[in-house]
Amino acid sequence: MNAPILIFGWGNPSRGDDALGPLFVEHIEALGLPHVKCLTDFQLQVEHALDLEGRELILFVDASVVCLAPYTINRIEPARDASFSTHAISPAAVMQVFVDLHDDPPPPCYQLAIRGESFELGEELSSAAQLHLETALRRVEKLLSAARTKVNFNPAAELI
Secondary structure, eight states: OOOSEEEEEEOOTTSGGGGHHHHHHHHHHHTOOTTEEEEEESSOOGGGGGGGTTOSEEEEEEEESSSOSSEEEEEEOOOOOGGGGSSSOOHHHHHHHHHHHHSSOOSOEEEEEEEOOOOOTTOOOOHHHHHHHHHHHHHHHHHHHHHHHOTTOOHHHHHO
Protein backbone atom coordinates (compact mmCIF):
# COMPACT_ATOMS: atom_id res chain seq x y z
CA MET A 1 0.00 0.00 0.00
CA ASN A 2 1.32 3.43 -0.94
CA ALA A 3 1.65 6.21 1.60
CA PRO A 4 -1.21 8.65 0.96
CA ILE A 5 1.05 11.71 0.59
CA LEU A 6 3.93 11.89 -1.87
CA ILE A 7 6.50 14.67 -1.65
CA PHE A 8 8.68 14.79 -4.75
CA GLY A 9 11.62 17.19 -4.92
CA TRP A 10 13.99 17.61 -7.80
CA GLY A 11 17.13 19.58 -8.56
CA ASN A 12 20.89 19.35 -8.76
CA PRO A 13 22.62 19.50 -5.36
CA SER A 14 25.85 20.57 -7.13
CA ARG A 15 24.31 23.80 -8.44
CA GLY A 16 23.80 26.03 -5.40
CA ASP A 17 20.15 26.84 -4.79
CA ASP A 18 19.02 24.20 -7.28
CA ALA A 19 19.45 21.86 -4.28
CA LEU A 20 16.33 23.30 -2.60
CA GLY A 21 13.98 20.52 -3.78
CA PRO A 22 16.19 17.61 -2.68
CA LEU A 23 17.10 19.36 0.60
CA PHE A 24 13.43 19.94 1.37
CA VAL A 25 12.62 16.28 0.76
CA GLU A 26 15.65 15.11 2.74
CA HIS A 27 14.42 17.06 5.76
CA ILE A 28 10.85 15.77 5.49
CA GLU A 29 12.07 12.19 5.04
CA ALA A 30 14.13 12.48 8.25
CA LEU A 31 10.87 13.06 10.16
CA GLY A 32 9.95 9.42 9.48
CA LEU A 33 6.26 10.08 8.88
CA PRO A 34 4.53 6.82 7.93
CA HIS A 35 1.85 8.59 5.87
CA VAL A 36 4.43 10.37 3.69
CA LYS A 37 6.58 8.96 0.90
CA CYS A 38 9.54 11.07 -0.21
CA LEU A 39 11.25 10.94 -3.60
CA THR A 40 14.00 12.97 -5.23
CA ASP A 41 15.56 13.08 -8.65
CA PHE A 42 17.62 15.45 -10.77
CA GLN A 43 14.61 16.13 -13.01
CA LEU A 44 11.07 14.97 -13.67
CA GLN A 45 10.50 12.34 -16.34
CA VAL A 46 7.49 10.50 -17.77
CA GLU A 47 8.20 7.47 -15.58
CA HIS A 48 7.40 9.54 -12.50
CA ALA A 49 3.72 9.36 -13.43
CA LEU A 50 3.77 5.86 -11.91
CA ASP A 51 4.75 7.38 -8.55
CA LEU A 52 1.38 9.19 -8.42
CA GLU A 53 -0.56 5.91 -8.31
CA GLY A 54 -2.49 5.22 -5.10
CA ARG A 55 -1.82 8.64 -3.55
CA GLU A 56 -4.23 11.13 -2.01
CA LEU A 57 -2.00 14.18 -2.38
CA ILE A 58 1.18 15.04 -4.27
CA LEU A 59 3.52 17.93 -3.45
CA PHE A 60 6.11 18.70 -6.13
CA VAL A 61 9.02 20.76 -4.74
CA ASP A 62 11.59 22.71 -6.75
CA ALA A 63 13.73 25.83 -6.66
CA SER A 64 12.52 28.87 -8.59
CA VAL A 65 13.95 32.21 -9.63
CA VAL A 66 10.55 33.62 -10.59
CA CYS A 67 8.38 32.89 -7.55
CA LEU A 68 7.90 35.38 -4.76
CA ALA A 69 10.12 34.90 -1.72
CA PRO A 70 10.17 32.86 0.38
CA TYR A 71 7.98 30.38 -1.56
CA THR A 72 4.69 29.89 -3.38
CA ILE A 73 2.30 26.96 -3.37
CA ASN A 74 -0.07 26.49 -6.27
CA ARG A 75 -2.54 23.81 -7.28
CA ILE A 76 -1.55 22.35 -10.64
CA GLU A 77 -3.57 20.49 -13.25
CA PRO A 78 -2.58 17.98 -15.93
CA ALA A 79 -1.44 19.60 -19.16
CA ARG A 80 0.64 18.89 -22.19
CA ASP A 81 3.20 21.62 -22.48
CA ALA A 82 6.40 22.33 -24.35
CA SER A 83 8.28 20.10 -21.91
CA PHE A 84 6.18 17.05 -22.77
CA SER A 85 8.52 15.97 -25.56
CA THR A 86 11.82 16.91 -23.95
CA HIS A 87 14.15 14.96 -21.68
CA ALA A 88 12.90 16.68 -18.49
CA ILE A 89 9.23 17.52 -18.09
CA SER A 90 7.04 19.72 -15.88
CA PRO A 91 4.80 18.47 -13.04
CA ALA A 92 1.74 19.25 -15.19
CA ALA A 93 3.15 17.03 -17.95
CA VAL A 94 3.82 14.21 -15.43
CA MET A 95 0.20 14.51 -14.38
CA GLN A 96 -0.92 14.36 -18.01
CA VAL A 97 1.02 11.13 -18.49
CA PHE A 98 -0.88 9.76 -15.48
CA VAL A 99 -4.17 10.71 -17.16
CA ASP A 100 -3.07 9.13 -20.43
CA LEU A 101 -2.13 5.88 -18.65
CA HIS A 102 -5.17 5.59 -16.40
CA ASP A 103 -7.90 7.55 -18.18
CA ASP A 104 -8.60 9.10 -14.77
CA PRO A 105 -7.49 12.32 -13.14
CA PRO A 106 -4.47 12.19 -10.85
CA PRO A 107 -4.79 12.90 -7.14
CA PRO A 108 -4.69 16.57 -6.13
CA CYS A 109 -1.23 17.97 -6.97
CA TYR A 110 0.49 21.10 -5.75
CA GLN A 111 3.78 22.72 -6.61
CA LEU A 112 5.91 24.26 -3.89
CA ALA A 113 8.35 26.66 -5.53
CA ILE A 114 11.07 27.84 -3.14
CA ARG A 115 12.84 31.03 -4.12
CA GLY A 116 16.48 30.51 -5.10
CA GLU A 117 19.06 33.15 -5.94
CA SER A 118 22.22 31.45 -7.20
CA PHE A 119 22.52 28.34 -9.36
CA GLU A 120 26.18 28.17 -10.39
CA LEU A 121 27.97 24.83 -10.52
CA GLY A 122 29.91 24.10 -7.33
CA GLU A 123 28.22 26.78 -5.21
CA GLU A 124 26.79 26.19 -1.77
CA LEU A 125 23.19 26.99 -0.89
CA SER A 126 22.84 30.76 -0.59
CA SER A 127 21.91 32.28 2.77
CA ALA A 128 18.68 33.69 1.30
CA ALA A 129 17.70 30.27 -0.07
CA GLN A 130 18.45 28.68 3.31
CA LEU A 131 15.99 31.07 4.98
CA HIS A 132 13.37 30.39 2.30
CA LEU A 133 13.84 26.65 2.75
CA GLU A 134 13.39 26.90 6.52
CA THR A 135 10.20 28.94 6.11
CA ALA A 136 8.73 26.45 3.63
CA LEU A 137 9.67 23.51 5.85
CA ARG A 138 7.91 25.04 8.87
CA ARG A 139 4.71 25.43 6.87
CA VAL A 140 4.70 21.93 5.42
CA GLU A 141 5.82 20.25 8.66
CA LYS A 142 2.84 21.84 10.40
CA LEU A 143 0.53 20.56 7.68
CA LEU A 144 1.96 17.04 7.79
CA SER A 145 1.72 16.89 11.59
CA ALA A 146 -1.92 17.93 11.39
CA ALA A 147 -2.57 15.28 8.73
CA ARG A 148 -1.27 12.64 11.14
CA THR A 149 -3.41 13.69 14.10
CA LYS A 150 -6.74 14.94 12.71
CA VAL A 151 -9.65 12.75 11.75
CA ASN A 152 -11.05 13.62 8.30
CA PHE A 153 -8.13 15.95 7.62
CA ASN A 154 -8.07 17.23 4.05
CA PRO A 155 -4.49 18.33 3.33
CA ALA A 156 -5.41 19.55 -0.15
CA ALA A 157 -7.88 22.03 1.31
CA GLU A 158 -5.35 23.35 3.83
CA LEU A 159 -2.26 23.46 1.65
CA ILE A 160 -2.94 26.77 -0.04
